[in-house]
Amino acid sequence: MGKYASDLDMVFLALAHPARRAMLARLGQGEATVGELAEPLGISLPAVTKHLKVMERAKLISRSRNAQWRPCRLEAGPLTAASGWIDEQRRVWEGRFDRLETYLGALEGEEGRRDDR
Amino acid sequence: MGKYASDLDMVFLALAHPARRAMLARLGQGEATVGELAEPLGISLPAVTKHLKVMERAKLISRSRNAQWRPCRLEAGPLTAASGWIDEQRRVWEGRFDRLETYLGALEGEEGRRDDR
Numbered sequence: 001m002g003k004y005a006s007d008l009d010m011v012f013l014a015l016a017h018p019a020r021r022a023m024l025a026r027l028g029q030g031e032a033t034v035g036e037l038a039e040p041l042g043i044s045l046p047a048v049t050k051h052l053k054v055m056e057r058a059k060l061i062s063r064s065r066n067a068q069w070r071p072c073r074l075e076a077g078p079l080t081a082a083s084g085w086i087d088e089q090r091r092v093w094e095g096r097f098d099r100l101e102t103y104l105g106a107l108e109g110e111e112g113r114r115d116d117r
Numbered sequence: 118m119g120k121y122a123s124d125l126d127m128v129f130l131a132l133a134h135p136a137r138r139a140m141l142a143r144l145g146q147g148e149a150t151v152g153e154l155a156e157p158l159g160i161s162l163p164a165v166t167k168h169l170k171v172m173e174r175a176k177l178i179s180r181s182r183n184a185q186w187r188p189c190r191l192e193a194g195p196l197t198a199a200s201g202w203i204d205e206q207r208r209v210w211e212g213r214f215d216r217l218e219t220y221l222g223a224l225e226g227e228e229g230r231r232d233d234r
Contacts, residue, residue: 008132008133013129016127017126018125079206080207083203083207085138089145092142093145093193
C-alpha cells in the first residue's frame with residue numbers, strides 16, 4: 001500500500017482486521033476512549049493506538065482534541081463510500097442476470113409460439 | 118495478515134487495491150481471461166496473476182479448470198458478506214440517532230406541554 005493509496009484503499013484496508021472491525025462496532029454505539037476500546041479486546045493500549053491510526057488515516061474515526069481522554073468517534077462517511085462501491089458492483093452484476101432472464105424469457109415465449117403452430 | 122485471517126479479513130484486504138477493484142468491476146460484466154483483465158489496466162500478466170490469487174483466496178473470484186484459457190468469474194457471496202457487515206454497523210449507528218431524535222422529540226413535547234400551563 002503506497003503513500004498515495006486512495007481513500008477507498010485505506011477504508012477497505014482498515015476494515016481488513018477483526019480488532020479494527022470490533023472497535024468500529026463498539027464506536028457505532030457511541031464515543032469511547034482508548035482504554036474502553038482496549039478492554040473487551042484484551043489487547044494492549046499501544047496495539048489499540050496502532051489500529052486507531054490506521055482508522056484515522058482512513059477517516060473512519062476522529063478524535064476529540066479538547067477532552068483530556070481524547071475520545072474516539074465513528075465517522076460514517078467512509079463506511080458509506082465503501083458499501084456504495086460494493087452496491088454499485090452488485091447493481092451491474094444483478095442487472096446482467098436480469099437481462100439474461102429477460103432474454104431467456106423471450107426465447108421461451110418464442111418456443112411456445114412455435115409449438116402452438 | 119496471518120495465516121488464519123478470517124473470510125471478511127481477506128475480502129476487505131482484496132478490495133483494498135484499485136487494480137483489484139477494477140478487475141472485480143470488469144468481472145461484474147462477465148467472465149474474462151487474465152489477458153482481458155490485464156489489457157485495460159496496463160499491468161503485466163504476472164501482476165494480474167498475483168492480484169487474482171488475492172481475490173481467489175478471498176473467494177471473490179473462481180477460475181474455470183476446464184477451459185484452456187481458465188476464464189475468471191466473479192462470485193457475489195463474499196461481496197454480499199462485506200457490504201452486510203457495513204450495513205449492520207450502519208443500522209446500529211442510525212438506530213442510535215433515531216433513539217436520540219425520539220428522546221429529543223419527547224423532551225420538546227414535554228417543554229411544549231409545560232409552556233401551555
